[in-house]
Each structure stands twice: as structure tokens, then as C-alpha cells.
Amino acid sequence: MAKLDANLDRCFSALGDPTRRMILQRLARGEASVSELAEPHDMALPSFMGHLRKLEDAGLITSTKQGRTRVCELAPDAFTPVKDWLSEQSAIWEERLDRLDDYVTNIMKERNK
């Protein structure tokens, strides 16, 4: 649970930045080298590399060295932990609505007795 929590922390925190979301959006269209990814961003390379590292630490992207170039791609099932967490919340919410529904139905039954 603590391990899963730390993973979700990293995932959500990594997504909380527009540069990092733009990188993910670009990688959804296919793999790209670090320089291709950096090109649209007006940013010093070390800062840009810091963003890539955060995405990699969160398990959202993977990177491999191909000769002298580092190529990044979206991790398979990158968004699964985030989507699973959101589904869990929806399930709790719907359970609550079901209970509310039962409650109202019971009140109506009592009234019509």
C-alpha cells in the first residue's frame, strides 16, 4: 500500500506540470529523441532533462540509448495507476448514490403504507 501510494504520488506530481504533460502528449504520437522533445521548449537542457527524469521516475516514460542519442517513449500502461485510482473513487461515489437511492425508496415505501 505504501509502495503503491509513493508511486501514485510520483505519477500525479509528474503530471502537475505543463512541460511534462506536453512531453507525454508528444510521446503518445510515437517515440522521440531528447533533442526532438526539447526543441519546442525554451529551456536550458539540464532543466529539460530534469523533467524527463521526473517522468521516468514516475514510470510514465522509458528511455534507451541508441548510439549517441537517447530515445524516449511512453511507458506501456503509463496511466494505469492514475486511471485505477480514479475508478476506485467513482466506485465509492456510486456506492453512496446507491445507498441514497435505497434510502429514498424506503422512505417512499413507508409513506405509501
Next chain:
Amino acid sequence: MAKLDANLDRCFSALGDPTRRMILQRLARGEASVSELAEPHDMALPSFMGHLRKLEDAGLITSTKQGRTRVCELAPDAFTPVKDWLSEQSAIWEERLDRLDDYVTNIMKERNK
């Protein structure tokens, strides 16, 4: 776009913390007072209030003063911006898979000519 971006930044950053996710999970089951929400957390009240403020700034929760008690609840459509962003990524990804599919189909056609 910039405004939407800032909203997503706040949303995702707010979700990147286990205390804040626990608060949301509790509120999915129904509204609660600040003291009810704080009870399971071993934390000084000012720090806890800081977490609530971040959730409120991100539009994930709302709070109202009822007499001397502040009551919090999950915002309606709290997770919509996050879910919309994730759907957008899936759409880009699927478009890519469709293009790959077309490409493979064309190769097969050429081969069978």
C-alpha cells in the same frame, strides 16, 4: 489554454499527496466537518488546513461554514478535468495505432499484388 493548464497543474499536484487523496476518498462517501476529516491524520491542524486549501484551490472540494463548523464536500465533477486530459491522451494514442494498422494493411496489400 493557459488557464486550463494552470487548473490541471493544481489538480494533478493536489492529487500527488497521500493525505489529500485520503481526504478525497473520505469525501466520496459523503460530506464531513474539518475535525472529522482531520481525526485519522496525525498532523497539526494548520498543516491539515493547508492540505484542505490545496484541494479547494484545485476545485476538488468545496467548503461551507455551518455555524461554528466548517463542512467540506467533494466538488461536483471534481475529477472531470483530469479524466478529460487522460481521454485526450488515449485518443492520440489510438489514432497512432490506427495509422499503424493502415500502414500494415497497405504493406500486406502491396505484397499480395
